[in-house]
Amino acid sequence: MTGHSAAVSKQQTRTPHFTKRVRSWGCYPTAANHYVHKPAWNDQIPLILGSSSSESLLAYGLGRSYGDSCLNTGRELIDCRRLNRILGFDEQTGTVRCEAGVSFSDLIDVFLPRGWFLTVTPGTRFVTIGGAIANDVHGKNHHCAGTFGAHVRQIGLYRANDGLVICNQDDNPNMLRATIGGLGLTGVIAWADIQMKPVAGPWMDVEKIPFQSLQGFLDLSRESNESFEYTVAWLDCFAGRNLRGIFFRGNHAAAAGRLYRRERGPKVPFPLPSWLLNRYSVKLLNQAYYKIHSARNGVSTEGFDSFFYPLDSIRRWNLLYGKRGFLQYQCVIPETNVAAFEELLDRIARSGMGSFLGVLKQFGAAQPAGMLSFPRPGLTLALDFPMRGERTLQLLGSLDEIVLQSGGALYPAKDARMSSKMFDASFPNWRSFVPFIDPKMSSSFWRRVTEPR
Amino acid sequence: MTITAHPTMPVENYGSPMKRIVVLGATSGIALEVQRRLARDGRELLLVARSPQRLAEVQADLLVRGARQVVTYSANLGSIPQHAGVFEFARRTFPDFDTVLLAYGSMYDQKEVETSVDLLLDELQVNFVSATAILTLFAADLERRNMGCIAAITSVAGDRGRRSNYVYGSAKGGLTLFLQGLRSRLHPAGVRVITVKPGPVQTPMTDHLSNSSRFADPEAVARDIVRALEQRAPEVLYTPRIWRYVMSVVRHIPETIFKRLAF
Numbered sequence: 001m002t003g004h005s006a007a008v009s010k011q012q013t014r015t016p017h018f019t020k021r022v023r024s025w026g027c028y029p030t031a032a033n034h035y036v037h038k039p040a041w042n043d044q045i046p047l048i049l050g051s052s053s054s055e056s057l058l059a060y061g062l063g064r065s066y067g068d069s070c071l072n073t074g075r076e077l078i079d080c081r082r083l084n085r086i087l088g089f090d091e092q093t094g095t096v097r098c099e100a101g102v103s104f105s106d107l108i109d110v111f112l113p114r115g116w117f118l119t120v121t122p123g124t125r126f127v128t129i130g131g132a133i134a135n136d137v138h139g140k141n142h143h144c145a146g147t148f149g150a151h152v153r154q155i156g157l158y159r160a161n162d163g164l165v166i167c168n169q170d171d172n173p174n175m176l177r178a179t180i181g182g183l184g185l186t187g188v189i190a191w192a193d194i195q196m197k198p199v200a201g202p203w204m205d206v207e208k209i210p211f212q213s214l215q216g217f218l219d220l221s222r223e224s225n226e227s228f229e230y231t232v233a234w235l236d237c238f239a240g241r242n243l244r245g246i247f248f249r250g251n252h253a254a255a256a257g258r259l260y261r262r263e264r265g266p267k268v269p270f271p272l273p274s275w276l277l278n279r280y281s282v283k284l285l286n287q288a289y290y291k292i293h294s295a296r297n298g299v300s301t302e303g304f305d306s307f308f309y310p311l312d313s314i315r316r317w318n319l320l321y322g323k324r325g326f327l328q329y330q331c332v333i334p335e336t337n338v339a340a341f342e343e344l345l346d347r348i349a350r351s352g353m354g355s356f357l358g359v360l361k362q363f364g365a366a367q368p369a370g371m372l373s374f375p376r377p378g379l380t381l382a383l384d385f386p387m388r389g390e391r392t393l394q395l396l397g398s399l400d401e402i403v404l405q406s407g408g409a410l411y412p413a414k415d416a417r418m419s420s421k422m423f424d425a426s427f428p429n430w431r432s433f434v435p436f437i438d439p440k441m442s443s444s445f446w447r448r449v450t451e452p453r
Numbered sequence: 454m455t456i457t458a459h460p461t462m463p464v465e466n467y468g469s470p471m472k473r474i475v476v477l478g479a480t481s482g483i484a485l486e487v488q489r490r491l492a493r494d495g496r497e498l499l500l501v502a503r504s505p506q507r508l509a510e511v512q513a514d515l516l517v518r519g520a521r522q523v524v525t526y527s528a529n530l531g532s533i534p535q536h537a538g539v540f541e542f543a544r545r546t547f548p549d550f551d552t553v554l555l556a557y558g559s560m561y562d563q564k565e566v567e568t569s570v571d572l573l574l575d576e577l578q579v580n581f582v583s584a585t586a587i588l589t590l591f592a593a594d595l596e597r598r599n600m601g602c603i604a605a606i607t608s609v610a611g612d613r614g615r616r617s618n619y620v621y622g623s624a625k626g627g628l629t630l631f632l633q634g635l636r637s638r639l640h641p642a643g644v645r646v647i648t649v650k651p652g653p654v655q656t657p658m659t660d661h662l663s664n665s666s667r668f669a670d671p672e673a674v675a676r677d678i679v680r681a682l683e684q685r686a687p688e689v690l691y692t693p694r695i696w697r698y699v700m701s702v703v704r705h706i707p708e709t710i711f712k713r714l715a716f
Contacts, residue, residue, distance in 0.1 A: 018660065018661070018665075020666070038657070038660055040482065040657045041480075041504075041507050041510070042510070043504075043506060043507070082657075085510050085511065085513070085514035086513070086514050086517045086518065087510060087513045087514065087517075088513055088517065089517045096517075110517065110518055
């Protein structure tokens with residue numbers, strides 16, 4: 001049938017392309033129009049790369065980047081969520097090959113029952129392999145395992161002018177280092193080989209310890225980094241110089257333990273009114289959290305979901321901050337500069353604008369896996385700020401000054417507002433990354449921080 | 454380093470006799486999700502679709518996810534001359550297959566099919582003519598063996614002709630009627646025939662429709678289909694379930710009113 005063959009060729013060359021409003025996890029900047037490609041197969045990616053104009057494309061996964069590093073406002077996104085096939089698993093080495101849109105959640109569901117877990121995982125399971133590589137994500141075990149990128153053995157990368165480029169330690173090692181932490185700018189990841197690690201089961205041996213000063217945190221952290229695989233602290237950012245928080249440390253339980261069932265939590269139905277989280281309610285929440293956990297301090301066994309992904313139990317928790325959204329501020333400050341860190345906390349406490357979710361972690365000394373990797377030795381703080389317009393931006397700007405003076409850095413995956421000066425200070429070697437950028441790729445974040453103002 | 458897929462088998466069969474499934478149109482959006490569920494339950498699959506490259510990717514994925522065996526066969530199911538080859542291959546590799554799922558289809562823009570007879574015929578050919586042709590081959594085999602199950606994905610669009618989608622609707626409606634008769638014919642032989650009527654689903658086939666982000670999740674649709682295959686859902690399956698009620702209203706609107714409705 002002539003009609004049929006015409007239709008067949010039409011189907012194979014068509015790369016669908018629709019205008020959609022897309023926002024990132026922080027809901028700031030507000031949702032903007034993008035032209036979205038939704039490939040279902042890797043063989044469609046070269047067609048998309050071939051038919052787009054220069055600096056027009058960016059791969060998009062589960063949209064868990066907080067600011068604009070996963071956005072490409074007014075230009076094109078490649079929605080990779082349908083590229084979610086696991087292409088192979090080597091049971092001897094524990095290496096899994098998967099397409100860029102495979103989520104950590106999916107990998108856990110498939111491999112944890114067989115005794116394999118993610119070597120490095122961030123605080124949510126709803127990220128894709130592609131996103132984890134592009135942001136070189138870290139987790140509670142940074143002090144002993146480094147970043148996610150350190151466990152990426154090989155990447156198959158589609159580039160507009162070179163086709164599929166295989167990057168590993170021997171072939172194109174520089175392209176590998178550029179792609180890890182490369183913010184999606186080096187091309188579109190077709191697949192990656194990821195090293196998993198063997199675990200006995202889904203349970204964690206966890207210990208919670210309250211602390212009342214930064215020194216208290218540092219002592220706990222240094223003491224724990226030897227014998228605990230995972231360490232992190234929650235911080236009450238309203239306590240100011242009378243700092244307090246809860247230190248969490250844990251290891252995978254040595255036995256498989258009893259049957260594990262994942263609980264499905266509630267879902268935030270729509271953006272809540274933004275006045276709901278104000279300085280008084282947040283102060284109360286923080287006090288309650290501190291009281292509950294310091295009362296329950298000591299050793300316990302809990303499921304991996306509540307240890308690694310406590311916030312995943314509330315689906316779409318980002319909508320708690322309302323329509324205007326929020327900004328997450330994550331910085332790292334060298335350990336030699338504890339005074340700067342205290343000044344930072346003091347500034348936040350005095351502003352009264354910080355929020356419930358303050359997270360503190362001591363990074364290890366691992367060599368960065370990527371050219372633009374964020375983690376480096378020092379103390380990292382991550383904190384949410386509800387978007388309240390100019391005064392929020394001013395506060396964060398004043399925090400930038402402290403970070404800048406201390407020789408610290410900001411995390412692009414969390415950022416929607418840093419200045420190009422701040423980016424330059426955080427990643428002084430970014431110009432040597434530029435030659436690795438694919439001519440077809442760009443992002444809102446990249447244009448914002450590199451275009452001279 | 455070589456990376457190989459390996460089979461493991463967490464089996465949770467709900468006492469269903471289903472073991473070997475032939476999927477016609479194995480790279481369609483809904484089929485992909487159905488196959489993942491079947492793989493997780495450790496079943497054996499024969500996948501038929503056009504692109505060998507895509508079939509290989511799906512095969513690897515399903516093996517890692519627990520399928521006991523995955524065999525692929527590349528054919529253009531819209532082309533009836535290729536059907537004999539598909540059927541022979543299925544008989545040879547899975548002589549005792551017990552389930553056939555027909556999951557392929559195509560949908561063009563309604564405005565285009567209104568002006569191009571070629572596209573119109575192609576849509577009818579893929580969704581109705583070729584579908585009934587290949588089901589006839591598989592039905593005869595199951596009937597002879599007095600066992601098994603045939604399931605085909607039609608659409609709620611086949612329940613009533615609408616101005617915005619009546620060509621696709623008429624092809625799927627024709628397939629629905631065909632399955633109805635087939636069900637009755639195969640009933641004495643103990644072969645079950647399942648008509649799957651999904652509402653709009655978020656798949657590559659519907660991406661071009663303006664409100665596609667509000668369509669059903671293919672995973673939810675796949676869950677319902679697998680339930681039906683396991684005999685835990687009715688033989689005429691509306692999925693998501695709300696469409697059973699919506700369509701019973703839509704079917705009862707008098708034609709004098711319905712013809713004025715612009716949907």
